[in-house]
Amino acid sequence: MSFAPRVERVRPSLTLQINAEAAAMERGHENVARLGAGEPDFDTPEHIRQAAHQAIEAGYTRYTAVDGYPDLRAAVREKFARDNDLQFADEEVMVTCGAKQALSDLAQVLLRSGDEAVIPRPYWVSYPAQVTLAEADPVFVDAPMDEDFTIAPERLDAALGERTRLLYLNSPNNPTGRVYRRAELEAIAEVLRRHPRVWVVSDDIYEHIRFDSGPFLNLLSVAPDLADRTLVVNGVSKAYAMTGWRVGFVGGPRQVISEMTKVQGQSTAGTASISQHAAQAALRGDQSVVDHMVAAFRTRHERIVPALDALPGIRCRPSDGTFYAFPDASGLIERLPDVDDDRELAERLLHDAEVAVVPGSGFGMPGHLRVSFAASMDTIDTALERLSEFIERETSDAGTQTR
Numbered sequence: 001m002s003f004a005p006r007v008e009r010v011r012p013s014l015t016l017q018i019n020a021e022a023a024a025m026e027r028g029h030e031n032v033a034r035l036g037a038g039e040p041d042f043d044t045p046e047h048i049r050q051a052a053h054q055a056i057e058a059g060y061t062r063y064t065a066v067d068g069y070p071d072l073r074a075a076v077r078e079k080f081a082r083d084n085d086l087q088f089a090d091e092e093v094m095v096t097c098g099a100k101q102a103l104s105d106l107a108q109v110l111l112r113s114g115d116e117a118v119i120p121r122p123y124w125v126s127y128p129a130q131v132t133l134a135e136a137d138p139v140f141v142d143a144p145m146d147e148d149f150t151i152a153p154e155r156l157d158a159a160l161g162e163r164t165r166l167l168y169l170n171s172p173n174n175p176t177g178r179v180y181r182r183a184e185l186e187a188i189a190e191v192l193r194r195h196p197r198v199w200v201v202s203d204d205i206y207e208h209i210r211f212d213s214g215p216f217l218n219l220l221s222v223a224p225d226l227a228d229r230t231l232v233v234n235g236v237s238k239a240y241a242m243t244g245w246r247v248g249f250v251g252g253p254r255q256v257i258s259e260m261t262k263v264q265g266q267s268t269a270g271t272a273s274i275s276q277h278a279a280q281a282a283l284r285g286d287q288s289v290v291d292h293m294v295a296a297f298r299t300r301h302e303r304i305v306p307a308l309d310a311l312p313g314i315r316c317r318p319s320d321g322t323f324y325a326f327p328d329a330s331g332l333i334e335r336l337p338d339v340d341d342d343r344e345l346a347e348r349l350l351h352d353a354e355v356a357v358v359p360g361s362g363f364g365m366p367g368h369l370r371v372s373f374a375a376s377m378d379t380i381d382t383a384l385e386r387l388s389e390f391i392e393r394e395t396s397d398a399g400t401q402t403r
C-alpha cells in the first residue's frame with residue numbers, strides 16, 4: 001500500500017513508543033518506574049473540574065465558534081496582557097485543540113512547498129513532523145549540552161537563508177528544560193532583524209513551570225518590534241494539568257490568525273465546548289494551583305538532577321523549568337558492551353531495569369535520554385535505585401571502569 005509521501009516521511013514518535021511498551025509491561029504485571037511521560041501527574045484542580053460540570057448542566061454541549069467561545073478568547077487576551085504584557089485584539093487570538101493544533105494550523109498556513117523551517121536541536125518531536133506534513137523542509141540548528149543548550153546567534157544566522165520561512169523557539173524547552181535568558185533572546189532578535197522574511201513561533205507552553213522566580217520572557221518581551229511576524233503559542237495543558245482537555249491558544253497578526261481559523265474550520269473546528277469552559281476557569285481562576293504543582297516539580301528536580309549526574313557515565317545539567325532533564329548518557333553507552341546507542345540503552349533500561357525514559361534521538365540528539373520528573377518522589381527514587389543497580393551490574397560484568 002502506498003500513502004502520501006508527506007505522511008510516509010513522518011516517523012512515529014519515540015515517546016509514544018516507549019510509553020506504549022512500558023504500559024504493555026505493566027499490563028503483564030511488571031512494575032515499571034515510568035519517567036517517560038510528557039504530562040503532569042497531578043489531577044486537574046477542583047475548581048476547573050467543577051466549571052466543566054457546570055458547563056454540561058448549563059447546556060454548553062453544541063458546536064462553538066471555530067476560534068473558541070468569545071468569553072474564552074477574552075480570557076486568553078487577559079492572560080496575554082497579565083502574564084506577557086501583550087495586548088492582542090479579539091481577531092488576533094484563537095483557541096485550538098491543544099497548543100499542538102495551534103502549531104499545526106500555523107505550519108499549514110505559513111509554510112509553502114519547498115520552504116525551510118529552522119528548528120533548534122534538540123527539539124520537541126512534533127516540530128519537524130508538522131513541517132514535513134506541510135511539505136516544507138526542517139533545517140536544524142544545534143544547541144548542544146556543552147554550549148548549555150544555547151542557540152548560538154552566528155549558527156542561527158547561518159541557518160536562516162533564502163528559503164527560510166519560519167523559526168521555532170521553545171522556552172522553557174522540551175526536552176532540555178532550558179529557559180532562554182534575556183541576553184540570548186536579544187541576540188536571537190538581532191539575528192531576526194537581519195532576516196525580515198522569517199516568521200517566528202514562540203512556543204510558551206511551559207511558561208509557568210519554571211524554577212526561578214523572575215518574570216517570564218519570550219521573544220516579544222525583548223523585541224516588541226517583531227510582533228508583526230511572531231505567533232505566541234500557549235495553552236492550559238501543562239500549567240493546569242489539563243493535557244486531556246485539549247485546549248491551546250495562539251496570539252499573532254490577524255491575517256495569519258484568520259487563515260489559521262480557516263484551516264481549523266475545515267479540520268477539527270472548535271475544541272470541545274466543555275473543555276473551553278474549564279479552560280476559562282483555569283485562566284481566570286486562582287493561579288496558586290499552578291504554584292503548588294511547580295513547587296512539587298522543583299523538589300523533584302532537586303532530587304533527580306544531582307542523582308543522575310552522580311551516576312557513572314551520565315552528565316546532567318540542572319533544568320531551569322519544565323519537568324524534564326536531558327542528561328548526556330554517552331559515557332554510559334560507551335561502557336556497555338552490547339549497547340550501541342541511546343535507543344538500545346532506553347530499551348535495555350526498560351526491559352532489564354524496568355525504568356522508562358525516552359531516547360534523545362527522538363528529539364534529534366543521540367546519546368542523551370529525556371527523563372521526566374512528572375512522577376511521584378517514590379517512583380523517582382525507585383527509578384534512581386534501579387538505574388544505579390543496573391549500571392553497577394552491567395558495567396562490572398563487563399569488567400570496565402566507569403567514569
Ligand SMILES: Cc1ncc(COP(=O)(O)O)c(C=O)c1O
Nearest residue numbers: 098099100124174205235237248
Ligand atoms: C514543546 C511543546 N509544545 C507543545 C505541546 C503541546 O501541548 P498541548 O497538549 O497543548 O497540545 C507540547 C506537549 O508535549 C510540548 O512539549
